[in-house]
Amino acid sequence: MNLVAPVNIVELLRQLREGDGALQNEIARVLQRIREAEPTLKAFIDEPGREQRLMKQAAALESEYADRAKRPPLYGLLIGVKDLFRVDGFETRAGSRLSAELFAGQQASSVTRLVEAGALVAGKTVTTEFAYFSPGPTRNPWNPEHTPGGSSSGSAAAVAAGMCHAALGTQTIGSVIRPAAFCGIVGYKPSFGRITTDGVFPFSVSADHVGVFASDVAGVARLAAVLCRPWNHKAAAREPVHKKSVVAVPCERYLAQADAGARRAFERGLERLANGGARIEQSSLLDDIDQINAAHNDMIAAEFAQVHAAWFDKQRKRYSETSAELVQRGREVDSQRVSQARQDRSRLRERITQESERLGASLWASPASASAAPRGIEATGSPIMNLPWTYAGVPALTVPCGLSEDGLPLGLQLCGCYEGDEALVARAARIEAILAASSDD
């Protein structure tokens, strides 16, 4: 059985909106897919009554929107929701061994928005413990011997395997872009603050982003239009994708963090963009990557320690070594250091805009991960290539960009200027098409 089978959302949504009975058929199809692939991939949190629940919810949705003209934009979309988000009717555990009561509360606003737009929750997906590095049981659909990446492990694997149509994740270092790249799908993390993190169990309040997974950029755009308020449709449509564009590439010091295989795929991707008419411009941006890495890691460690302040000492034994170490490290970070790191974010954000303008560049390209998905599921791979963009809070998106020597997917990470999300998504769709057209060379 082919475990990789992501779904084209845009076409599917058209069918669901226009068809009668199409929704129940599609749900039956996805449930069959879950029966087949989930025992290997373990992307979801177990839910014994899932099939009955979904068939019932689908029937209710069909009867509520019997009039096709009134169907909302995401009518019938099945979403996976990382178990860091509160969802009514589900427990939240954040991948941890702490009591679910500690995580209880009002449903995440992002989930409410999707549900109000007609989506159904396919299930809660596996996260690493507290969205940090201690992994769950999920495997990569491209090769179950390999990690799907983290921390949104289940969301990426479930979408790549077609066990849901799209999914919600979070990124505090590289937890949307990295697993999307490892699983060969599209991941998108908007500008900081553009999707509310309300109702999402926090890792680091200054760095947490809600992001989304889908099979392609067009699918991601449909989710963004519901989740990012306001989504400027006109600005997105106006992007001059036909014109020759300038793609900026950060400095070698940053790129050198990726291994030879990831670098080769990245260089081939740039060649394809150049052949497709883009001009590639080298930049010295991120020449202070070591300081950026250190500032971000200190900031998120301190904020993580703060989140767990009340629980950690009492329940130390329920924490993995990895998370416990982060709490302890975070406690040692001086509060002045944290304040400075928070303020320095806007500096980097502004430098990215200034350098883009100087070069006349429409976006930044870089490897989406330091390597293809590593073998084994005891670790989730490095998020180092995603860190500076998360720190700066600029929008980031990954599109598939070739395979590694082991036949595992790699991604091209595309980043824009702060609040330039619509432009980034529009341009990424064009780049996705260029890479797909030339992927057989």
Add this chain to the structure above:
Amino acid sequence: MNLVAPVNIVELLRQLREGDGALQNEIARVLQRIREAEPTLKAFIDEPGREQRLMKQAAALESEYADRAKRPPLYGLLIGVKDLFRVDGFETRAGSRLSAELFAGQQASSVTRLVEAGALVAGKTVTTEFAYFSPGPTRNPWNPEHTPGGSSSGSAAAVAAGMCHAALGTQTIGSVIRPAAFCGIVGYKPSFGRITTDGVFPFSVSADHVGVFASDVAGVARLAAVLCRPWNHKAAAREPVHKKSVVAVPCERYLAQADAGARRAFERGLERLANGGARIEQSSLLDDIDQINAAHNDMIAAEFAQVHAAWFDKQRKRYSETSAELVQRGREVDSQRVSQARQDRSRLRERITQESERLGASLWASPASASAAPRGIEATGSPIMNLPWTYAGVPALTVPCGLSEDGLPLGLQLCGCYEGDEALVARAARIEAILAASSDD
């Protein structure tokens, strides 16, 4: 009867936490105050069963927290909530004549946070229509012939009159700082995004801020610690309030927007700070205030039009002329202009930080309003002095700063650097003390 009677929150919270039966006594006292002042001030949305509801909720809270040691930080605090926030058990109408069903949804996350911290909702407070300029019936406690300011009119008036202990408001141009200044209390609007706007009916998604009202800076700080996550207590405590500090003043072009009375009070305020040991530094910041004003006003008009896109044409008659005009104006703003205005915000934000550093300044001082509260309640006064700080998304706070010739309060607006909220609040407490000590000169 003296209509001005704000409550010292910090002392009150201490009494409520330590006392038994203190909560029911305090609620009875506030309810009596509402009976006396509300018929004149009209700060609240009518709620027939308010007294019974509050006595019942107080009794429930007392029994839930019989153990004093476990009482949460805002135990027993009575908050007014602007009728732009969704609150379970209350309708939301956003000051409009549209059906309440249109505004229904999940409770605002900011309200949930306060309630989880032990606060009780005293009631919904009057807002101008959709938080824009068309006013409700609320009057100013200092002189009922004058406006309390807008759009958070009821929240400011209710706190100033002691009809609740503190209140939630929103600011899209100047709707927290201006009414707080007009009503002689403290208002605080944090850095953009630091308090979630989730569950708050939007005006302009790129500019809406949730803010708070209390009688003094210490009270505001208590609310901020619950609402702004994360609130860095250590950073707040470490502020060198004993040292001589540098206070920066923006350019004349911006200051000239205030009238002679507001300018005089501002100059006297600066003199008092100088006598208190501060060094005052003039700056050319905001020399492009006309472009800033235009960009912000275009951006919020366009976003307002977007919010009302689905309703306006069908229900045109239910909109005031003022709001209708804003929708129509917003429809004419080009989407490229909006995108540019959103991106330019971070430029101004960065310029504020750079200029602060160049001057070694710890904060910016300016008049909190262009005049004292105007006579009449048909208009709510100008927010022009608040606009650039809202546009930049930097934290802003107003402290009382003398009286106008008519005996109406004026405020000193203090603004910090983006994300420097803790430092601003700590320094504002010091400045509040200096101004209060010298107010009888």
